[in-house]
Amino acid sequence: MFDEASIKDTVGDPSGVCLAEVGNMRLGGGNYNSILARGDNDLVLDALGARFHRMVRCIYIDPPYNNMESYAHYDDRDRHDVWISKLTRHVERLKNFLSEDGSIWISIDDHQVHYLKVALDQIFGRENFVSTIIWEHRKTRENRRAFSNNHEYVLVYAVDANLFKRRRNKLPYDETVKARFKNPDNDPRGPWQSISLNVQAGHATRSQFHEITAPNGKRHTPPAGRCWMYTAEKVLDLIEDNRIWFGKDGDGVPRLKRFLDEIEGGLTPQTLWRADEVGTTDTAKKDVLRLLPGETVFDTPKPEQLIERIIEISTNPGDMVLDSFLGSGTTASVALRTGRRFIGIERGEHMISHCHHRLKCLAEKYGSGVRYFEVQGIL
Template sequence: MPALALSLTSDGSLLEVPDLRLGSKGPESILFHGDNDAVLDEVSPTFDGTVKCIYIDPPYNNMESYTHYDDRDDHGEWIERLTRHVERLKPLLRDDGSIWISIDDRQVHYLKVALDGVFGRENFVSTIIWEHRKTRESRRVFSNNHEYLLVYARNALAFKKSRNRLPYDSEVLKRFKNPDNDPRGLWQSISLNVQAGHATAGQFYEIVSPKGKRHSPPHGRCWMYTAERVRELVAENRIYFGAKGDAVPRLKRFLSEIDGGLTPHTLWRADEVGTTDSAKKHTISMFPDLSVFDTPKPEELIDRVFTIATNPGDLVLDSFLGSGTSGVVALRKGLRFVGIEQGAHVMTHCHARIKREYRPSVGQVRFMRHSNTARTD
């Protein structure tokens, strides 16, 4: 796996802090301390066209005040600043790379229009709805229980070919059984009839069960295959007529023959990917003596993003690193990461958290500081 081979800029704007390096061999990840735009301007020549997935959790501009920052900006300034930042990020993506941006409903529609201008509407992939809280917020007109992730690709067609499916969960696996002890293993039955809108004459016929019962497709539907193909499937024991051999025929779909996994859906439930509250409790459990972020993202959420968008060894980037969640998840999944954070929590939270979970087998993590950034170590 090639190293990032980051060279120091000619004017020395980026300086490594050797004492904060984790490990010395293997794939490189880099934690930058500095203004995200300033750092990106310096390192873009190194990373252009190399990043498989970018995840960012920028300030939402939701007129709230938080422990580590005040999220109150003029709308025009906020959208212009974030748009310029994303314009810096776009060239870093591989052709099949994607960017995922967390946002809430106050600015999601404005940001969507701005991102269409950066990536082109044809490269918009989806809007993910994340159930970020499970409790009811009674003080407001509506209890706001969800946030969004806007997903764009450098090239939507290339991303579609490279994106991963999700592993089968327990609910899906429950559907697969083997009542006839088929040596091919677990299977589920699916309907053998389909809508007849584009059917050919060869898809309308009777299927005779092993017990002699005749079955025709329901009104407005036809059989999925021609009679000749169904005879072949019956001979291969791929058509199921029920335990008694006379039920409506259904196609056997074997778990061992299914390619990949589940197509990702756009509604991500809290029970699947965690909540803001669960993420906050996790951070408190790690750093009980520190002031934690008010709205951290759960590791499960970032894990799902990286599961869909990356493969082991890929490079991911987070230029609003916050409490360091994406860096920790990346290393855990065998990814290289670039993280950028300008606040003092780059040490108290990001570096400390990565160091806490660091293992030499993941490679090395370098720490670099931009010259215009005050020391925090």
């Protein structure tokens, strides 16, 4: 039986990935921090449940969408009611693995997103719905249909949405954002960006309505329906500290200087994820082919950048990530590369031909930098 005792028997040096096969319940020899398990995902979850109860910080799944396609590696056709009830029961199982600050991210398409959302509301509670991310999964136009479908969704739920909000990570500033910070006045505090100093007057106090006198003597009042962000005293201090920008010639509307070095925490994630930032299905296919030349093309991989963004927002290095529809192994690869532990489950042959080989390549590439990987033979 693939139970806790049999897993423990295989533990030695805690720096490997354990490749397990659930079905005939054999375990690849092994030391592990992370697990690749081949088998039906419900079965594997039942086998792992006791050991990993509430230990997973992020679950990402990309289940078959029931789109009536037949792919080289799996079939995607079921009766709608069978599909939704199987997936619902599976997500109920998954919920037991999530930590109190954990979240689940589920890829889905336009046909099923609404049915799945209703099912997930019932499992997690509507109050724990976090967001629906729109991912631009293709950039080219699909001319055979009434509308070219260029996006998919990722539904995000948390065990506790408030806790998730407090603990989730912001995104790092990328080079495009950094490039918006300039230093036209050679401020010794470095590059800065100016933001509006006037705000909506809705909740303003009287002290926010005043006149600002620029160093050149020009007087500024807030536009209609707006007030200043700060009181007159505070604005004077800011002018004194060279933190108010009146434009190059000193004649412009006052704006606040925000210094790159003083901004904490990065960017709040947005809900629209562009292909240029996180890749497309096509770029993902090419990436897998490049990693595994000669292997049969896997039709529906997700791009590593997409998964990396999810993992970056929802976890920190050392946290556990779970994907129970592993496909070509994208989630496990990204987890390994970014220093997260993982549980990856896949029932197809491609657990070996794709996931296992992909992770092996990655481990070789990263050399000793990768701590978690050492599969001890295939079953």
